[in-house]
Amino acid sequence: MPNIVPSLTVSISGLPKTGKSHLALTWLPPIRIFSFDIGLDPVLAKFPDKAIDVKTYPIPLLDTMKPAKYAKGIIEAFDKDYKEAVEGGEFQTVVIDTATALYEIQRHCRAEELGVQNIMQWQYGEVYARLNGIIFRPRITGVNLVLTHYLREKWIDEKNTGILELDGYKRTEGYVDLVLETRRGINKSLPKGKQNVIITLIKDNRFDLDLNGLEFEMTTYDELIALIVGG
16 A cells, blocks of 8 residues: 655754754645744745745734733734634645744733733643644644744753753644754765755654654755655
């Protein structure tokens, strides 16, 4: 029997400018990307012939820990647009870029709903439930979901561990099918001046444990799915 290509729910984490969005846009078109970040246009320019639809949500400059109300309207618009994209049958892939930013907006939205500046730890339940819905809804309809995240330094007992961890909803990596991390690297076999490459690590996956720990230069959806289906 031929191998069946599964729809994938994927997390791609990395520091800024390490190819997260580029890798996400190698997924199957048509693609709807929900953009909560800046700097997407140069990446889109690399896919001029690909069916990519962008939905951008203008976010004010957040230069304070206690911003003015802005989040509830954004989340209401996103919820409507996201449901239509996932359930409408038009798109094979939806991308949230970045899910780190969406997590922060969800937190601020919940604070606005409760009439407080900051929510307490015991008030995060509604935020988590909404994020769970975002992650699991595409599985029901067979749509690929790609979530990009920034990384941040991990602190324990007010000490920097030197470890980088996902910045955002911490349960994400346990819920998705494929966990990837990107970083910049050097390939000395390339001509001088063209040696910078993006390296992608398969951090975890639910298909084949032997794939965990493998690294690839300038990888794409096609290469990754060939490994998964072939395994």
